[in-house]
Amino acid sequence: MSLPLSRRNFLQTAGAGGITMWIPKQAHAAEESVIGMSKWDLDTPALCVDLDKLERNIATMRKKLAATGIASRPHAKTHKCPAIARLQLAGGSIGVCTAKVSEAEALFAGGIEPILMTTANVTPNKIRRAMKIRKANRQFIQAVDYPQNARDLSDAAKEAGVVADVVVDVAVGTRSGVPPDERALALAQLVDKLPNLKLRGMISYDGGAQHIKGFRKRLDESLKRYEPSMQTFEAMKRSGLNTEIFSGGGTGTYNIMTKVPGFTDLQVGSYIFMDCQYLEIGGEDNEQQYTDFEPSLTVMSTVLNAYFPKRLTTDAGAKALTLNKPGPIVIGENGFTYNAGSDEFGAIQYETANKEYKVGDRLELIVPHCDPAVNEYDQICGTRQDRVEVVWPISARGHSQ
Amino acid sequence: MSLPLSRRNFLQTAGAGGITMWIPKQAHAAEESVIGMSKWDLDTPALCVDLDKLERNIATMRKKLAATGIASRPHAKTHKCPAIARLQLAGGSIGVCTAKVSEAEALFAGGIEPILMTTANVTPNKIRRAMKIRKANRQFIQAVDYPQNARDLSDAAKEAGVVADVVVDVAVGTRSGVPPDERALALAQLVDKLPNLKLRGMISYDGGAQHIKGFRKRLDESLKRYEPSMQTFEAMKRSGLNTEIFSGGGTGTYNIMTKVPGFTDLQVGSYIFMDCQYLEIGGEDNEQQYTDFEPSLTVMSTVLNAYFPKRLTTDAGAKALTLNKPGPIVIGENGFTYNAGSDEFGAIQYETANKEYKVGDRLELIVPHCDPAVNEYDQICGTRQDRVEVVWPISARGHSQ
Numbered sequence: 100m101s102l103p104l105s106r107r108n109f110l111q112t113a114g115a116g117g118i119t120m121w122i123p124k125q126a127h128a129a130e131e132s133v134i135g136m137s138k139w140d141l142d143t144p145a146l147c148v149d150l151d152k153l154e155r156n157i158a159t160m161r162k163k164l165a166a167t168g169i170a171s172r173p174h175a176k177t178h179k180c181p182a183i184a185r186l187q188l189a190g191g192s193i194g195v196c197t198a199k200v201s202e203a204e205a206l207f208a209g210g211i212e213p214i215l216m217t218t219a220n221v222t223p224n225k226i227r228r229a230m231k232i233r234k235a236n237r238q239f240i241q242a243v244d245y246p247q248n249a250r251d252l253s254d255a256a257k258e259a260g261v262v263a264d265v266v267v268d269v270a271v272g273t274r275s276g277v278p279p280d281e282r283a284l285a286l287a288q289l290v291d292k293l294p295n296l297k298l299r300g301m302i303s304y305d306g307g308a309q310h311i312k313g314f315r316k317r318l319d320e321s322l323k324r325y326e327p328s329m330q331t332f333e334a335m336k337r338s339g340l341n342t343e344i345f346s347g348g349g350t351g352t353y354n355i356m357t358k359v360p361g362f363t364d365l366q367v368g369s370y371i372f373m374d375c376q377y378l379e380i381g382g383e384d385n386e387q388q389y390t391d392f393e394p395s396l397t398v399m400s401t402v403l404n405a406y407f408p409k410r411l412t413t414d415a416g417a418k419a420l421t422l423n424k425p426g427p428i429v430i431g432e433n434g435f436t437y438n439a440g441s442d443e444f445g446a447i448q449y450e451t452a453n454k455e456y457k458v459g460d461r462l463e464l465i466v467p468h469c470d471p472a473v474n475e476y477d478q479i480c481g482t483r484q485d486r487v488e489v490v491w492p493i494s495a496r497g498h499s500q
Numbered sequence: 501m502s503l504p505l506s507r508r509n510f511l512q513t514a515g516a517g518g519i520t521m522w523i524p525k526q527a528h529a530a531e532e533s534v535i536g537m538s539k540w541d542l543d544t545p546a547l548c549v550d551l552d553k554l555e556r557n558i559a560t561m562r563k564k565l566a567a568t569g570i571a572s573r574p575h576a577k578t579h580k581c582p583a584i585a586r587l588q589l590a591g592g593s594i595g596v597c598t599a600k601v602s603e604a605e606a607l608f609a610g611g612i613e614p615i616l617m618t619t620a621n622v623t624p625n626k627i628r629r630a631m632k633i634r635k636a637n638r639q640f641i642q643a644v645d646y647p648q649n650a651r652d653l654s655d656a657a658k659e660a661g662v663v664a665d666v667v668v669d670v671a672v673g674t675r676s677g678v679p680p681d682e683r684a685l686a687l688a689q690l691v692d693k694l695p696n697l698k699l700r701g702m703i704s705y706d707g708g709a710q711h712i713k714g715f716r717k718r719l720d721e722s723l724k725r726y727e728p729s730m731q732t733f734e735a736m737k738r739s740g741l742n743t744e745i746f747s748g749g750g751t752g753t754y755n756i757m758t759k760v761p762g763f764t765d766l767q768v769g770s771y772i773f774m775d776c777q778y779l780e781i782g783g784e785d786n787e788q789q790y791t792d793f794e795p796s797l798t799v800m801s802t803v804l805n806a807y808f809p810k811r812l813t814t815d816a817g818a819k820a821l822t823l824n825k826p827g828p829i830v831i832g833e834n835g836f837t838y839n840a841g842s843d844e845f846g847a848i849q850y851e852t853a854n855k856e857y858k859v860g861d862r863l864e865l866i867v868p869h870c871d872p873a874v875n876e877y878d879q880i881c882g883t884r885q886d887r888v889e890v891v892w893p894i895s896a897r898g899h900s901q
Contacts, residue, residue, distance in 0.1 A: 274842070
């Protein structure tokens with residue numbers, strides 16, 4: 100039998116036997132020197148988060164969920180940052196989710212223990228990586244959506260000397276998960292029987308529902324689309340299986356999933372940052388704009404060219420903002436159309452501007468879609484009243500494995 | 501007066517005085533352990549380059565340019581990798597370009613000296629960073645497109661105790677550069693007169709021309725669009741200014757710019773890797789597909805879900821491939837439509853497939869657009885006959901500053 104490894108031991112042994120491994124980011128001393136600077140003086144493009152807004156978003160989620168009996172288990176794929184995960188846990192979240200095993204490795208190495216990995220590991224090496232985390236971290240839970248994968252996980256858990264915690268991933272739509280029918284129930288029963296797995300319940304996430312525009316439409320459609328998942332949950336429950344976890348939902352449906360019987364926790368991600376895509380879906384109280392949470396995440400950029408009438412070129416293109424639509428919002432300007440289609444440059448067109456812009460001027464941008472934008476940066480500057488208070492490494496940046 | 505710094509000294513002193521600084525990537529020992537593995541066994545998503553194809557692309561460019569008298573100065577924004585820059589220099593290139601000062605820092609730290617930075621540094625701190633490179637590296641050349649910026653550069657060069665090499669960036673279109681009229685000539689004359697700058701010539705790049713479909717159309721349009729740049733070059737020459745550099749062009753126009761009088765070198769980038777966007781522009785000999793260079797860059801991915809008819813889900817979505825269009829090509833399949841629109845998952849739809857795919861199967865993908873795809877990864881596996889021969893850190897990944 101083997102003793103559980105501590106996080107320190109995990110870090111020390113992580114290299115052994117692994118074929119590819121998480122590469123720790125080295126926090127450079129010079130990073131610290133931006134602390135105290137105005138965000139308007141940072142070299143750009145620079146990723147920033149307004150700490151007051153971030154904290155308010157975390158507090159708002161806690162407050163809104165308080166009366167519902169439903170918890171939050173935020174998706175760390177949004178921020179990829181152990182420091183922000185710690186804020187979420189301190190703010191009442193019961194754990195975090197990750198999409199990839201390499202994200203789970205980075206978060207655990209950063210001190211985060213309650214991790215639910217929402218994607219199945221289907222290859223032998225990734226299963227080994229997952230079991231290495233599980234061996235060192237009793238709070239690691241992983242998803243499964245195929246019977247053979249469940250058997251492989253049980254075998255690997257046995258080899259690692261653990262009983263691994265597993266949730267069944269139940270599909271909404273056609274992306275990931277086992278279809279929400281008798282196959283889902285059979286898979287849960289199989290997990291329940293396998294010697295080295297412990298069934299913890301199910302997850303079921305509807306990615307397509309999050310950005311349905313208009314709250315009423317989003318409410319109706321997402322509950323309708325979730326019907327088969329609810330039936331699967333009921334069938335699992337009736338069969339006497341452990342259903343202590345029934346997790347799903349996101350920032351667009353956080354106040355909708357509360358209507359799902361038996362639902363336990365929300366995999367909200369973007370609520371901490373917000374972005375142009377979420378702003379336009381509309382909320383329960385404000386059909387025009389989704390104002391439940393505040394846009395805290397911005398990219399600072401610099402005007403590089405102002406020679407051409409009604410146009411500005413900036414230093415923030417697709418590598419700084421991604422190609423997601425709608426395009427970035429320039430804070431303080433209503434008539435700007437920002438095209439981030441070029442790799443290295445942003446192209447602004449406008450009819451009217453609130454000031455005359457010249458080369459070197461800074462622009463603050465709300466990003467089109469927070470998750471992939473964060474993934475373009477090695478660090479994020481936490482600001483308060485525009486001053487940099489902290490620089491956090493985005494430890495799981497680029498961890499797409 | 502100050503002595504020029506060596507690269508070693510540059511690395512040692514880079515932190516002093518800098519506000520934000522290049523963060524060296526730490527090459528993890530475990531990375532080495534994939535060497536010798538089949539690329540089909542790598543944890544995915546994994547960025548790979550076929551070394552035979554890469555080397556042939558470099559040799560092809562050298563061969564095609566040999567009789568023209570025109571050199572290549574490849575754009576390192578494509579690969580962000582000192583090891584590949586070294587191959588290009590060994591393959592006859594006269595230097596490399598970078599788009600950002602942070603890329604220039606990373607390449608110089610990686611041992612690359614002949615660097616031409618094609619974007620102007622317009623803020624005081626970035627100018628300091630550029631001059632720090634110039635002080636340590638006599639082969640560093642930077643672009644300028646505004647008179648005030650030229651004066652700022654000269655002042656900063658004086659403060660750094662150097663005479664800095666500068667090229668005037670002349671606009672094609674409305675993105676970056678000084679308009680190709682009397683303002684361009686006046687700027688070149690100003691640079692020529694400023695005490696701490698040395699005018700080396702001009703650069704003029706037409707980003708929009710590279711992807712015009714059909715060789716004949718691309719030839720006609722790009723030469724027409726380049727007419728004002730040619731006139732600017734002639735005016736500089738007539739004025740007795742140094743025109744030893746007249747640089748521009750790209751992979752789509754490498755065999756077109758050779759017709760521009762006085763043109764000296766090509767800023768080709770994608771030719772080493774190729775991608776879906778370049779494949780479809782058509783070449784001089786093959787109007788259907790651009791086959792002058794071979795697609796060497798691929799992403800290995802894994803099938804995660806095969807429950808749903810005519811659909812497959814993979815582990816390579818927008819964070820692994822970007823949202824660029826056309827979508828990724830699955831090598832070996834003609835009837836697959838690959839949608840990388842989800843952050844974490846790829847969604848394939850098909851009518852017919854050459855085999856029955858199951859969970860865990862690997863797919864090899866040609867990326868939509870090489871530059872931003874490379875920027876999603878910390879390292880690239882160089883393979884030969886499918887075996888990993890080397891793992892190169894992508895040192896300038898995420899260096900958008």
